[in-house]
Amino acid sequence: MQRKVYTKVLVAIMMLFAINLNAQHHETSSNSHEAGITKESVKATIDHHLIDSYGFSILHGVGFPLPVILWNDNGLHVFSSSQLHHGVVESNGDYFKEAHGKIYTTDAEGNFMDDGHGHHVHPLDFSITKNVFTIMLTVLILFFLFKGMAKSYNKQLPSGFGRFMEPIIIFVRDEIAIPNIGEKHYKKFMGYLLTIFFFIWFLNLAGLMPFGFNITGNITITFSLAIMTFILTQINGKKDYWMHIFWMPGVPTPMKIILAPIELLGVFIKPFALMIRLYANISAGHIVLMSLIGLMFTFHSYFAGTAFFGLTMFLSLIELLVAALQAYIFTVLSALYFGMAVEEHGDH
């Protein structure tokens, strides 16, 4: 019995070493300068990890391009992102060029065009970028995993993946949904809460994998998630909810007038804080982790390398905890806002 436990622990530790495949990635891409690994090249690598990009480039030369889909007055333009590396791309009479991670309309030589207000002209961008591709992949994985789990309930008891997930789903229902929303209305919101919980959790985990899928560390993604919570709360707001915002019952009238703008501000600040909390936690974690890995290489000594490696491993474990915790916090706060929206009189 003891030996079985030991071998499992050993295998787990060796798999954790895989997290430091990150280190290989940075070594190869920052060794393009003759000076080796400097502070600037580490910074460039970190920035490259954090931003979205039009194609996958896992290591130098390994990766695949993704379709670029643009729309302007001349219609739809679709081409492969590998053409963007060669400079100006021509498509249906329009020329496009990529600069700083964005695509702009240019003329045939590659000069940017300005509209009247001093900005460069750019087409509407519907491309499948790295982030979009990863989100679609995660959605497919989630869909098939949970569909299989639902089907396995035909035999009354789930099996495999279902066994692992059932306590978590019951946790979301009994500890997050029912205490915050109440017995009467919680069923309406269970679909959204479960989806948000697993979606954010899986996206955070994807960000920790060695090949740079930084998704929830992108403020536009967290903005969309927060907007969804915001729209759902406002749609489901009952009369008591709006009364509490604009004309708070139970306080003297001068206070009511003072409270109304503050409460209205609160309606917008709460989803805003949701967005910032998730974005800042995840991207700060990534920056710290990658800076430590970069530090591992800039001190050219074995002792510093080993010490920073240990610290990186420890921080990676904490990042795993943060991934699940941030998903839980987002779900709990969303449930709290839903509860406030559907709360009926008589609960005071």
Add this chain to the structure above:
Amino acid sequence: MEIPAIVGAGLVVIGAGIGIGRIGGSAMDAIARQPEATGKIQTAMLIAAALIEGIGFAALFAV
């Protein structure tokens, strides 16, 4: 990277650290008093800590 920005960032982290430390301390006292309520206390502690951390990060990014 000016000095006032760095000092401000340091102050923000001190504030968040003190806040979350106090929550953790009260949570430990409460658990010591009533071990059977550990689940609820842990949940409440995590929620409060995440809210404070949210402010801390928002200020840090603004700085």
